Every structure is written in structure tokens, then in C-alpha cells.
Amino acid sequence: MTARNADEVADGTLGGGVTDTPPRPVRIMPLGDSITAGLNSTGGAGYRDELLGHLHRLGHDARFVGPCVNPFQPQGDPGYAAVCGITVEALTALLPRWIPAARPDWMLVHIGTNNMYGPDHTAAPGFLRTFVATLLRLAPSAGVLLASIIPSRLPEWQAHIDDYNRQVRAIAEESGHRGKVFFVDMAPALHASPQGGDDLSDLVHPGDQGYAKMAAVWRDALHARLPAPGGGPILNPNPHFRTPWLSEAVQRGRGDTPACFPGWTNHGADACHGRLAGLDNGSNAVGLRTAPGFLGISTRLATTPGRPVRVTFRARALGASPDLGAPMHPGRTFGVQGGGHPGATVTATDDWRTWTYDFVPTGPVTDLRFTPGTGPRSAPGARAGRGPLVTDVVARETAC
Template structure:
């Protein structure tokens, strides 16, 4: 096929796949497809290196619990198999640097929930004693800009060579944060320090995979204790699950696969999966399903029925600028 003809076909497919299905109940689709926007916010401990930090296991826990959550932020990294890689974890940054940028991020991404772990780089800076005051001002700025957001602020994890300084910081910030909560602000204290032992910090600062997994468990418990912070769990009728993964990437696009599973003892006869793509991305090709909106996928004729404990898959190609990622996917069955 000639290049001009291929381009025309690709454009036609994009239009067909992104157009809403005729007769669809768009208001229902929009409500169900709207995930809770969660912003992981902090420094390199939030970014998590090539393994995705605590975000990897936290996302897995949320999806397993049927929570429709989308991590948001201007950065996107982690392993290519990680379904949702967006965040605001900036390696080397201090409280003041986060403070200088946070209003713009909040306006851009409008998170419903914020996970803040910050202060590590202040501990070996020029003024560690002033860090609690700086954190207090940062949290005030966040709650002023986003008063309806749930703001989870954690004590920082240990530093092998600065443990006393970390302990002093943590003991100072807890009463400051609790006072804000008592004043009616949506601030929640998360005690992260005891969760990660020094043995899980290979360089004395950053956790290994085991340490990040422990952080994820603490975040998940805190989120689960605050109604609405991660949405509602899947309803009893929504018996299927959807697990997306990025299979390959290239400049200007990526290929992904989604596994739709039926973990129940009864067969399902049809399924609908909803997820989000990075801004500017659209689905340009799909197999094993029928796409509409941004983005809703229903089963193809041949894979709608899934036996008990069975699964089906569909795949797609998305095109657009920036890093490849897939927001948290939800599944409903019929």
C-alpha cells in the first residue's frame, strides 16, 4: 500500500474509533469512566527510579480492589509494563522547589487526592531546622489552591546517615499537620517512617523494591481509611477486571494489551472496559474489541463470553506526543 493511502486509512480509523457510538448513553459513560485523579508528589522517592517506586505496587493494589484511579502529573516514567506512570516526583528537589511549582500543577491536573512525601533533600541541606516551617507553608498553599482535595502528608522515611535529623523533622511536622486537620482542612497524616527499615535502603536514602512495596501498603491503608479519596470499589455486578500493559513504544505512539479476566464462578456474556490515555493521544487501531469515546472498549463478537476464572484480551495502538501510559482501567460485565 502506498504511503499516502496508508495515511488516509490511518486517519479514517482514528475518526471511527474516537467517535461516540450512535445511541450511546453518553452521560452514563462519562460518569463511569471518570477516574479519581491522584497526584503522587515529592522527590526521587516518589519518582522511584526505573522500578516505579511505591507507585507500582500501589497501582496494583488499587486496581485489584476495583478502584478507578488515575495517577496524574507532568512526569511519566517507570517500567514499560506499568499501566499508569504519571506523577510529580522530582529527583533532588526540596520542599521549596515543590512549593514554587505546585500551584501550576494543581491547576493543570486538578487532583482529587494528593500523596505528599517531601523533605528528604532538606535534611542534608543548609537549613534542616527550617524544613517543618517550609512544609507547613507548602501544605497551606496546597489546601488553599485545592480546598476540596484530600491531602495525605507522610513523615519521611529514614536516612541512614541523618536519622536524628529525620526524627526531629517528623516529630515537628506531625502536630503541625494535625492542627490543620483540626481546623477543618482535608489534611491526613501518614506515618511512613517506621514502615521502611534501613535494611531496605541500599544507598541509605532510596528504598529497594521491598521498601517501596512497604510504602505502597501504608499509602493504600491511609487512602482506604478516607471515603472518596480513591473513589468507590467496584459494584457487585461488575464481576470482571481489566489489566492493561504497554507492550512496545516508539516516537509518537505505543502498542498496548489489556487482559479482561472473570474471577467469578459464573460465566459472563459481555464486557466493557474504560480507561484513559495521556493528553493528546488517540486510539488509531484496535483488535479484539470495539472502541468509542475516550476510551471505552466493548467486546468483539467472538470474545464476549468469558468462562469462570477465564480471560480474554484486546490490543490497540495509540498515537500522540509524550510518554506512553494507560490510566487505571475498570471493567463491567453483562
């Protein structure tokens, strides 16, 4: 089996000079307070990690955006926009700095809980109206999913929440918001009781069970409004190598730890910032360096025996760049393999190309691995060198 250039899959011939078009994941901003941040959840990701898994299983290529990151989020894509303890009006003041930088396609808004505690709770709907108007001004082409806030164990606060949620629905359904703002009735999905034994971990924050219910509500609301998926279920976490360990200020770092790319096991790869991964689709890249101790990168897929899998990925040789300078002994070949299936050897070119690798799983779990040094010029024992670069690895189930 060999890896094939994307145009060969379409017309049965190997074409040259193919213009690479990188995928553009849907940009989703989780926006709110400590409930959006994931306080009291195992791993600290709240609903976000499970929601991303839901979207992948539905076939949606999505990424989370925002100024905050959770380095331990297993699915990767650690971005979000939330501050613990913040009120509606205080969060509004942060939007002019956050929204233009993140360029979201969709915003998941759950805000208002911290306005419910005191005598000024009646002002919260007015603050929310200003909040929504600010979102629409800063991101006129984005959609807003505006949620009712989840219940509380304290009856006095719950009375305030009930009043507020009626206004949340009314604000979302105002005529000027039609087609831009959509009400999401989150409150009924979670159960709260003064006696406990419910979906909360304290008076106002969900436990893991509550966050899972929130993820399901967001999933249904997004799935109904996102473009049709570009294929079958996405099987691998973190397809675009999102990581909190790289930034605009740090263009390149040696990836020595599994946490460098959440969802992937790093057997030794150079971690390269998105500027080295082609166009601005939010991807990072891995450099499959030929050197002792650099054995590539792998991830585990939950597969269905007998159901074909197609892996698409982008690659190019690592030439000279403003970030890295001229590479030493650049390699061009690398291998891709799904579990014990026949592997493929890829020879990268000087520009980005999109490739595919097909296999039929024989078991419920398949390890997908990218390894350096499979060609004669970069085989094990050859001179150490950098590259090639690999990014945008999307493994999807295909029709039988």
C-alpha cells in the same frame, strides 16, 4: 454472545440514543522528591506501579497525574510530580505551575528528606507549613495525604528525621487542616540499619522491597478515604490507554510498539489523543483501523475460573474531526473476545456509546482482545479505512 448496549443490561431492551457518561477516574498526584520519583527501583516507578495495582484490585478506578512521566511503567498511567534532590521550599515554588494543570483529587506528599542533611534542617517544618498552605490554596477541593518521611541508614540524619516527623504529624493535625490534610505514618513501615540488610538501597532511598511497603501504606490510606468502588476488582492494567507517547502537541500517532500503551500488546492500532476520546476524563483511544498489519490490541487478565467478568468499554465510529479530517472508508464494526470464549461483534454509532461484554473464565489467565474488521463492510480484505475508536476498557469481576 453479543455485546450489549449499557441500557440493555439494565432493562433487557436495546435502547437508542443513549447518552454516554464516561468514567471519571480518581486523579491522584504522587508529589515529592527522588523517593516519589522511584530512584533505585526496578523499572524506575518506585511505589507508584504497585500502588495502582493495589487500587485496581480493590475496585478503585484511579489515574496518576503530574508533569512527569515514566514511559516504562507496566501498569500505565505514568504521571507523577517529583524532582530528584529537591527540598521542601524548592518544590513549593513549582506548585503554582503543577497543581492547577493536574487538577488532583488527592495528593500523596512525601517531602523533606533533602532538607535533613545540613545545619538548616530545623527550618524544614516551617517550609512544610508553607508547602501545605500552598497546596490547600491551589487545590481547595482536594485531599492531602501528608506522610512522615522514611528512615535513613545514617544515625545523624535519622535524628533530624525523627525531629522533623514529629512536626509533620503536628502540621497535618492542625485544626485548620481538619478534613483536608491527613497524616500518614510512613516511617515505621520501612526498616533502616547502619549495617544494611534493610529496606533501603543506599543511605536514604528504598529498594524494591521498601517501595512495595510504601505502596501498601498509601493503599491503606487511600482506600479508607476514597469513595466506595464502583464494582469488583479491576482486572486489566491501564484501562484508559494512558501513554507518554501522546500529548496536546501530538494528536495522533501510529502505535507500532508494545510500549505505546503500557499494559497492552499492540498488534497494530492508531493511537488517538484524549480529545478524540470524548469528554475530559483523561482517556486516550485506539483506532481499530482496517488495513494490512493492523490486528487490534490485547491485554492479559488474571481471572478466577468460574467467576464472571464484565467488560465495559466505550466506542464510536471515527467521523470527521479537526485532528484527522474526513476518514477514508470509515469502518463501524469490530470484535471483542475474552480468550477462547464466544466473541461479540459491535457496530459503532456516530456518537459515543458504552457497551458491555460478559464471559465466565475457565482458567487463571484470559486474554482480552479488540480486533478490527469483523463486519461485512470492514472484513479482512475490505478496503483500508480508519476507526472505530475504543477507550475506557474496564474488566471487573462480578458476583457469582
